[in-house]
Amino acid sequence: MQKVKPALLRGFDQEYLPHEQLQFNALVDLVRKNFERFGFLPIETPSAERKEVLTSKGGVEKEIYALSRLAAVTEEDEASAKGALRFDLTVPLARYVAMRERDLAFPFRRYQIQRVWRGETPQAKKGRFREFYQCDIDIINRDHLSYLAEAEIPSVIYSVFSEMAIGEFRIRINNRKLLKGILHGFSVPEDRASNVLRALDKIDREDPSTVREALEREGLAGAAAQALYSLIATKRTTRETLDTLRRFEARNEMLEQGLDELARVAAAIGEFGVPESAFCVDVGVVRGLDYYTGTIYETTLLAYPELGSICSGGRYDDLASYFTETKLPGVGISIGLTRLFSKLKEAGLLRPAPRTPAEVLVTTMDGRYQDRYLAMARSLRAAGINTEVYLETAKLKQQLSYADRKGFRVALIAGENEFARSTMQVKNLSAKTAQDYPVAEVVAAVKHILGMH
């Protein structure tokens, strides 16, 4: 028979072997646990939304995957006619909150860990894929949102990445109003502001001259371009940055407001328990999205700046203006977990996880004792020990090689001799030791090896 090649689609290819999946799941669980620690509530939204919902906030249409039936059908369903896959978790959140406003308690703190899809060119080197997990939290309130919500977000980020133990990291914060005020101070016209910000957003990745040229193309004179570049690109401590901005000459209302917000949020972040070593004010944080209106965040690993930001987000004034009259200010961040996982794996920063969730393999060297093997497995499971029974007919050596390959910590071995003495051999596969125990004491012996009480 002609075989079909078992292959994956490009960009839809972050598929793991079971031991890698266990590492990935451990990361997801860690993120989830930390989000819950701060009182965020879980939601999941459907993979496909109405097209007009997805494009409401200006999703890039050529990056959105629409649905259609594989074979022609007489009657198209609604999904094929009107549906497309979500490209982020923010637009679905806006739709969700607008739809369910009356059923939610505000401030609404939600987390969401799901896949999203984007028809971009995949670049494995940059960790850019067409299907990937995002882990989002947002705090949304009606009408008003305290700056304290903006100050709390870094403490959640800090909690997540501290527990992940992937090395030193820094949460860098900035303020969109401040940036706008600076541009205003440089007399950048409103309609050029987005382009200028996009140019500044590339400071970490491009040559100074390239960035300056881009600024000049937007109408900044050579000296002004140089001064703006230097203001944004120079690395300073939080105090130096705030001092520099306070001395900035071309003052204006937007700048004052942004600076005031930034200083207040930066001061409060410490009260939320984030050590000074883990965050800084950095005017070089720009974020591409126009969407943000206040504090913006990026997070970088100090030893791996080339990974770029591993957790980003910001404050916005109105989440769901496309769907509802209710004003819903909010603040949120997103961790691109598939990308982070691929980069951590590459950098060797993933903590080893158990290679199997089951700890004990009951080997079966003699089919006549099948009932005893199965009874032992039941006793172990009843004691809270994940246990597998080797069900195929195979030599003991092959069964133990399976145990090694899958990563079991303990194997139980017994045949005619052992059962004649009512014992089983308990083999500690990590320590490579073995000892016989009366059948009635096997569960306790296994618990001891596994460090259970």
Added chain:
Amino acid sequence: MQKVKPALLRGFDQEYLPHEQLQFNALVDLVRKNFERFGFLPIETPSAERKEVLTSKGGVEKEIYALSRLAAVTEEDEASAKGALRFDLTVPLARYVAMRERDLAFPFRRYQIQRVWRGETPQAKKGRFREFYQCDIDIINRDHLSYLAEAEIPSVIYSVFSEMAIGEFRIRINNRKLLKGILHGFSVPEDRASNVLRALDKIDREDPSTVREALEREGLAGAAAQALYSLIATKRTTRETLDTLRRFEARNEMLEQGLDELARVAAAIGEFGVPESAFCVDVGVVRGLDYYTGTIYETTLLAYPELGSICSGGRYDDLASYFTETKLPGVGISIGLTRLFSKLKEAGLLRPAPRTPAEVLVTTMDGRYQDRYLAMARSLRAAGINTEVYLETAKLKQQLSYADRKGFRVALIAGENEFARSTMQVKNLSAKTAQDYPVAEVVAAVKHILGMH
């Protein structure tokens, strides 16, 4: 501004409020924990596969969602040209095993809990949706698979649904070879067998006369149709069923083999710890798919037969024949969790879950003490207690009403008076009691209320 209506696509509409999502997540965790208890390894596969992969095993093309970009692009990506969403977890598993054969330890025991998509007509009443979760386990070996694997599956099902505590259930098993042998005994020609099985599969849902007429249309004489109907439809105990089949007159090799397998598996299921009350042999279990070649399973809730099977599957001789020359026999089952959840909710069988993962709300009645509220929250979190701080400016009454609505178990309250005495009020929101504690003893008091040690 013209608003977009915040609405969902038909069939892509199983979206929950946070407290329902917590209940759903608890079900997922329960299923996962039980699968891991038996040594199954997790995998996830991409949502989209190559079209030729999905159609290899004869997926129904008009039910498969293909991808395309929402806006025209100069260069189509591979996913838009060649990709479609998976409609089950079995075809991706076959592709996965064929692709990664050399990296997997066999027998390969995998579980997979992910969404699948089917372009069917949604029927909320039947719990049929276009996007839904499946929870699958499969045991796959190379060349040979012991009947013990078939006997183990019901013990996993038993473990899952016992812990779910959704009332009495019965795992009904049958054998495809036996069914084929019976049809052979009734002289049903090979090319009519599928149609006859499809007719018999409807016995629980349709009138006897409708089924008999369908059988007659397939060439069975009136008396034969009646005899076949009665053999399949009559409810018997396991022993009665096996006795009836042993007395069946039109014996043939297929029937003997199927009966032998069925009797052997049924006997072993008990050794795996499944009580007799929870399973039975039932020749009325047919399963539509031609795919199965040995034991087949269905699971029904005794008090809710109208829900149909909540967990089904079977044995197959060759998982991945479309992708590889390696013969990969296996056995597996699937729980349609979205449908099950919707039905359990309807029937009031869902256990109440906490309405928030956070247990404590630190209220903030006086902004001057912000640092103390935040410090208390940090202490509680450090003690393993999920804690939220109310960050908006609001009257205490409003904060407590938020606490009630979200379902917190404890609220902490303190202002000038309390802090002057270095105390905080600990309010037990379930018991509706409150007591002041020295700040240093608050964590212990909260732990006591939450029953933590």
